[in-house]
Amino acid sequence: MTVHTAPPQMKTAPPGRDATAPHPAALFLRALWARPAARKLLVLAAAAAVLVPVAAAAHGSGTWPSALTVDLSKPLTGASDWIIDNRDSHWAFLYFFGHISGAIIAAVHAVYTVLLALGWAGVTAAAALIAWRVAGVRVAVTATASFAACGLLGMWVPTMRTLALMIVAVAVSVAVGALLGLAAGLSDRTFRALRPVLDTMQALPAFAYLLPVVLVFGIGVAPAVLATVVYAAPPMARLTALGLRSTDQGVLEAVESLGATGRQRLLTARLPLARRELLLGVNQTIMMALSMAVIASVIGADGLGDRVYQALSTVDVGSALAAGIPIVLLAIVLDRTTAAAGASGPPSSSARRPWVGWALAAVVTASFTLGGRMLGSQTWPDGWTVAIAAPVNTAKDWMVDHLYTGLPGIGGTADLAAHYTGWILDPLRDGLQALPWWGALLLVAALAWLIGTWRTALTAVLSLAAIGVLGRWELSMDTLSQVLAAVAVTLVLGFTIAVPAARSPRVERLLRPVLDVFQTMPQFVYLIPVVALFGIGRAPAAAAAVVYALPAVVRIASEGLRRVNPGAMESARSLGATGGQQLRQVQFPLARPQLLLAVNQAVVLVLSVVIIGGLVGGGALGYEVVFGLAQGDLATGLTAGVAIACLGLMLDRVTQPTKGARDGA
């Protein structure tokens, strides 16, 4: 609300007079005023002192006042009916959306046909050769092994479908992102306008995007590609803009003095110098697109995501894993290849005549394709598969049998879940819901302002207020309680793991592949094992969220701890500080920005899984989105989706340390 626009509090004593009449209270206030944090709080307290009585008198101090809500269900239902009735006849659909959808389908079809024509031998050879040319022999071996593994798991066709969808989605995302980034990189005004939009898009859980796209495009591949583009383009735009803006001024001036035109400057100096950021952008876009491609299976995207989704409906963890592993492998191959492309120097230094290598690669691919054809099988041969589903399921059953009730001392995972729900989640939820609405706004304002700037605080407060206006206050507080509790668990676990990982390179090396796998495994795969372990409800959703968010927290936190100035550590040690003292008094304070970034990432990631937790009884906003998707109910789904978006924005702003911190990521 308008808490921040109140005038700054009057100082208690004018600066010139304090030598003559130093009142103790005035001195105390002045001392406080000298600290920025206290100053912010004082301003806020003053604003609150004026506004809260008014707000409380007008609307009470309970949950969000109903007088301040807007019911959107009527217009939304109307809009949804209109779209369904006119989808086949209105010009906007026939001449605009229809062409978009048609073009996407044609493009995916073309890529898929090419992949099928290459056959398994051709595709594997092409992947290996591209990886070899771009990233070297090791990645090429990884690529070969990964594609072979996809075939071995019996997932060749779904993998090709996901790959076809991915290639189109990534191409469009990169094009859109690069254009936006170009505009933002060249014009300050565009940059300022675009930045909050990109920030917001990145904080949104993917699930919230799906419903509106489905309504306009129906289910299928076209809406899946579009949802993926919306989700994956922002990092490309952000990094392109960053790359263009950080060009060395000296170089630019030199180029200018040579009489280069604006376009020449862009093409010959700024873009080549931003190569690293551009390739990092492509890398990020690919990773985001892959995770979205799986979630999009809910709206009929087919491919690997659909296999995971179908396996889950038969409670078949083994099959879900068999479809999940190719996703992880694709992610690893694509990540390593693009990361290597970004890390290598300018292209001229890598080979004197690059086309020879590429021609060779093309010839080898062609010969493998022909060889595959002569063997007579274009898709992976049926006999060459390994069924991992059964053993995995046996292992899972054994684990569940032994953990569910039988743990000595703490009972079992079932009791653990009951305690987590009863002792932590319920009180937290009830507490948040009992908080007076203006109290919640004030709290968010204070937190966001202390950590960030008044801008972030204002955005956070407005987002929270928007939730109230949409009439989703209680549900959002429920979701919020789940997020907060899971974030707390994630941070405790994450920092505990990060400390040894930061101290010993060996631990870090051991941990890295595990973290990679957990982070790229589609969230859906976690859902069934956690239900088997924790029953249905909010506890399994929290468990899945913790597993999903942990890798990022461990990685960022250990990175931050490791980068702490060795000199500071050395001097602490020479002063006789123990290990614990070093950690508490040197490492943690010095790594504060990184640790805050870890908190921020934990919040964003946990929120995205807590929403998917609607599929395992997590209730609250996640359930409303699932319900909206399942029943085609735009009013419920979209309102909840917007509330989630606001919640995500609020949480992101509250935990966003400084303005530029996220740009480096």
Added chain:
Amino acid sequence: MARKTMVGAAALCVLAAATTTACGAADMTKQASPYAAAAGTKTVTLSVQSWVGARANTAVAKYLLEHELGYRVDTVQVDEVPAWDALSQGRVDAIMEDWGHPEQEKRYVEDKKTIAPGGDLGVTGHIGWWVPKYFADAHPDVLDWRNLNKYASQLRSPESGGKGQLLDGSPSYVTNDKALVKNLGLDYKVVFAGSEAAQITQIQQSAKDKKPFLTYWYEPQWLFNEVPMVEVKLPSYTQECADKGAADPSTVNCAYPTSPLKKFLNADFTRNGGKAARFLKNFQWSKDDQNAVSQMIAEDKLSADEAAKRWVEKNPDVWKKWLR
């Protein structure tokens, strides 16, 4: 540089595709899946719903279409209401098992005529409230809804907040449970598992420990073979109550109806689908047949294809009729 070439090529594809379709109207209902007919084969796309019975229908239909009629079959999992949407747009060709969606039926079958009825599946569906047999044996009077409040304290869970828990499944299923609990004055809270998979996992887990539970469930369902359950009697279903519920769903206070499950086909597909359309219309089997396949998929963890194959080999007299 490889990436740029690849990206460039893909962008070119998009552009080419856009220009070739750019003159004239592009009707989204005429746009099939990009994976369909990729290798020059005739493709049929079937919608699979999330419950296992529906997967059994689709698995057998798929197996026979592929092995007896030479089609390629794609299956896509979508929720019920979006599946109707997809069917009307031609994204899928058939829904094999529908539990009754009067609103969609009116919109698409009667008004827009984009969907055509495909006849009965041969299976009768029934929704209700069920308790495990071991619990009903110990407390026979739980089987009448009037006594449910007596057992509320035994059916509590962390999620039900001091009341008894009525376990519901996926939000996509047809349910009046919230209204029923309110209108019958029951001391229960409806807890949505969020998906059928989660609900089944929870039921199996409770059954393993012989814990009591009360759940929304339906027949035919393979889980009965593994966890025997008995239905709780609700106030009997009447036409009057149904009419009242149709006008305002929050007033329902009687049991669910027993309804024959139906198939629906895309209208264009019924006209141009040839043998496949005729086959899908003829497809009709019994509850036992469906359960046999369902159990092989869900409990024995066979792949849907393998389960269908085993059933098809054993029951030629059932499916031979469908091929006529």
